[in-house]
Amino acid sequence: MTLAKRIIPCLDVDAGRVVKGVRFVEIRDAGDPVEVARRYNEAGADEITFLDITASHQDRDTTLETVERMASQVFIPLTVGGGVRTIQDIRNLLNAGADKVSINSAAVKDPDFVREAAQRFGSQCIVVAIDAKKVSGESENNRWEIFTHGGRKPTGIDAIEWAKRMTDYGAGEILLTSMDRDGTKNGFDIALTRGISDAVPVPVIASGGVGNLQHLVDGVIQGGADAVLAASIFHFGEYSIAEAKEYMARAGIEMRL
Amino acid sequence: MTETVAVVDYGMGNLHSAGKALEKMAADGQRIHITGDPDALRAADRVVFPGVGAIRDCIKVITETGLDRAILDAIDAHKPVLGICVGMQAMMDHSEENDGVDCLGVFAGRVRFFGEQYGETGGRLKVPHMGWNQVRQTVDHPLWDGIDDNSRFYFVHSYCAVEVPEEEMAGRCEYGLPFAAAVAKHNVFAVQFHPEKSADAGLRLLGNFLRWQP
Numbered sequence: 001m002t003l004a005k006r007i008i009p010c011l012d013v014d015a016g017r018v019v020k021g022v023r024f025v026e027i028r029d030a031g032d033p034v035e036v037a038r039r040y041n042e043a044g045a046d047e048i049t050f051l052d053i054t055a056s057h058q059d060r061d062t063t064l065e066t067v068e069r070m071a072s073q074v075f076i077p078l079t080v081g082g083g084v085r086t087i088q089d090i091r092n093l094l095n096a097g098a099d100k101v102s103i104n105s106a107a108v109k110d111p112d113f114v115r116e117a118a119q120r121f122g123s124q125c126i127v128v129a130i131d132a133k134k135v136s137g138e139s140e141n142n143r144w145e146i147f148t149h150g151g152r153k154p155t156g157i158d159a160i161e162w163a164k165r166m167t168d169y170g171a172g173e174i175l176l177t178s179m180d181r182d183g184t185k186n187g188f189d190i191a192l193t194r195g196i197s198d199a200v201p202v203p204v205i206a207s208g209g210v211g212n213l214q215h216l217v218d219g220v221i222q223g224g225a226d227a228v229l230a231a232s233i234f235h236f237g238e239y240s241i242a243e244a245k246e247y248m249a250r251a252g253i254e255m256r257l
Numbered sequence: 258m259t260e261t262v263a264v265v266d267y268g269m270g271n272l273h274s275a276g277k278a279l280e281k282m283a284a285d286g287q288r289i290h291i292t293g294d295p296d297a298l299r300a301a302d303r304v305v306f307p308g309v310g311a312i313r314d315c316i317k318v319i320t321e322t323g324l325d326r327a328i329l330d331a332i333d334a335h336k337p338v339l340g341i342c343v344g345m346q347a348m349m350d351h352s353e354e355n356d357g358v359d360c361l362g363v364f365a366g367r368v369r370f371f372g373e374q375y376g377e378t379g380g381r382l383k384v385p386h387m388g389w390n391q392v393r394q395t396v397d398h399p400l401w402d403g404i405d406d407n408s409r410f411y412f413v414h415s416y417c418a419v420e421v422p423e424e425e426m427a428g429r430c431e432y433g434l435p436f437a438a439a440v441a442k443h444n445v446f447a448v449q450f451h452p453e454k455s456a457d458a459g460l461r462l463l464g465n466f467l468r469w470q471p
Contacts, residue, residue: 001391001431002377004409041456046389072277077411077454097273099413099454122310124385124413172385172413203383226383256389256409 002254005220006046006227007244008079008205009234011036014053016062018235034069040234041074043241046256048074049102049175049229052082053150064096071097081129081175090117094125102175104129105148108155111169118170123202128171132159132192133179142191151179159192160199167200174200175229178208185211185232193223205229213239213247220253258286262467263301265328265344266293267308267318275307275341278453282464295327303467304331307453308343312368312416313355315343325361332363332445337469340447342414345440348447349418364440364447366421374433382433385415392428392438392450400427400439400446400465408458410438410450417449444471 012019017031037048050070052063060083067080080093081102090101107114107128118126131151136143144159163174176196178189188206197204206225210216210233219225233239249255262279266272272291279289290297298304306328308315319325332338340348352358352368360368374382389409394401417436427446428439439448446466452459 001393001407003382003386003412003432004389006388068273071273072280075274075278075281075454075460076456077413077451095273097277099274123415124309124387173387201381201384203385203387226388 004046004254004256005225005248006205007216007241007248007255008047008049008227008229009040009045009241010049010051010207010229010231012051012053012231013063013066015059016066019053033066034073037070037074037078040241041076044245044256045076045241046227047077047079049079049081050098051102052080054083064092067093067096067098079127079175081127087117087120090121094121100125100127100173102127102129104131107166108146108148108157111165114166114171115169118172123170123172126171127173127175127205128163128166129175129177130159130163130166130196131177131179132189134189134192142195144192144195147179151182160195163196163200167202171202173203173205175205175207181209182207184209187211187215188219188223188225188228190218190223193219193225197224197226203227213244216244217248217251217253220248221251258284260287260302261300262287262289262303262305263298264289264291265298265304265306265319265324266291267315267322267324268293269308269310269314269318272307274451275305275453278460278463279305279467282460282467284467287467293322293324295323298324298327299330299334301331301336303336304328304338305341305466306338306344306347307341308347310343311355312343312346312352312360313358315347316358316360319347329361329363335444335471337466337471338445339466340445341453342449342451345447345449346416346418348440348445349421352416354416363445364418364421364425364442366418366425366437366440368416368418370416371433376433385413386417386432387413389455390430390432390438390450392430394428395423395426396441398427398441398446399469399471400441400462402465404458404461404465410448410452410455410459412438412450414449
């Protein structure tokens with residue numbers, strides 16, 4: 001009996017639509033996040049992450065409606081992130097059917113927000129998302145800093161120290177994105193993933209850079225990740241969830257097949 | 258058949274998920290009613306006691322609102338009762354969470370923190386125990402009907418039930434240490450994992466509960 005590593009497809013959602021697009025066979029409208037999530041549920045995904053990239057306040061209601069519809073059709077865990085700033089935001093998302101919420105910029109602005117959220121709702125549903133970028137030079141020891149506001153704003157905060165602090169404050173999971181790798185398809189930043197995973201006592205989700213199935217294996221075996229998150233390789237049908245799971249299992253990783 | 262299935266709402270957990278999963282699996286005439294009213298629990302035909310978060314808060318709220326008594330009454334009235342996650346932990350004798358909490362004592366056994374556990378390869382295990390783990394069915398039970406032994410279910414918890422007597426065990430899991438994934442006694446069944454989040458195996462278990470005639 002061993003805990004399986006998880007594969008998590010990520011949906012970027014703007015005003016109730018999946019923005020980067022998802023191509024499934026036989027689906028006419030691949031922009032509906034509920035339909036996409038339902039397909040991933042059927043395909044054997046271990047969780048779904050819903051990243052709300054909506055800017056306007058008005059569209060947040062659309063997000064809650066979407067989460068509510070998703071939760072009535074998808075019976076695997078659902079994490080919702082993006083724009084989570086207040087205790088009321090968390091309560092609204094959990095009430096709508098999210099199982100976990102992911103906090104990013106608001107944690108940097110006020111770290112005690114994470115502590116309060118974990119005390120109020122339990123660590124198990126508080127994920128802290130970290131966007132990290134390498135700042136050390138070629139000849140220096142590796143060092144990463146965290147960035148907020150979709151990666152636009154540097155903070156000067158060391159990523160590993162920050163991850164430790166957030167778990168001390170009650171974060172139950174870390175969603176780690178390498179900004180250097182995001183969108184490159186060159187694989188996870190393994191040194192970063194390993195550094196964070198070894199530093200914190202909670203599960204770490206590796207994100208950013210997946211271009212093939214070996215990258216998923218490397219994230220778990222070399223990086224020490226407990227879960228791997230990817231978007232484009234699944235959305236555009238390059239690989240199915242089942243293919244990814246079989247590949248990882250063949251590499252000796254415990255998976256839910 | 259006309260039946261009411263009460264889902265205990267003590268104002269903390271994400272009841273939407275449990276409610277929606279039960280609705281999906283409900284038979285014609287079975288109505289899922291999410292309620293915090295002790296009298297509604299007493300009037301219901303079946304009771305689901307879900308839960309997330311901290312057990313001390315859970316026990317505090319259900320005691321203050323009289324829901325604890327209503328849950329115990331439903332058990333005494335031989336109605337089918339299903340505990341989920343913190344709902345299961347609340348039915349044990351005692352929990353060491355938050356410096357110790359006395360629980361409902363429906364099942365013998367205590368709830369302990371995972372603490373520092375190490376995996377087979379020597380690495381320190383992450384807590385919470387989060388994700389899909391296997392459950393060995395230790396009894397033949399109507400709630401396991403149609404579910405393969407060692408099926409994976411979704412867990413997310415930092416505390417677990419141990420020292421459960423063999424006759425009350427229904428399923429075992431292991432994460433550094435062996436712990437009770439499911440317990441059963443007469444008309445009560447309780448699980449540490451989240452069946453409402455465990456895809457087909459979990460939905461099957463909920464469907465089995467909705468049809469269970471203990």
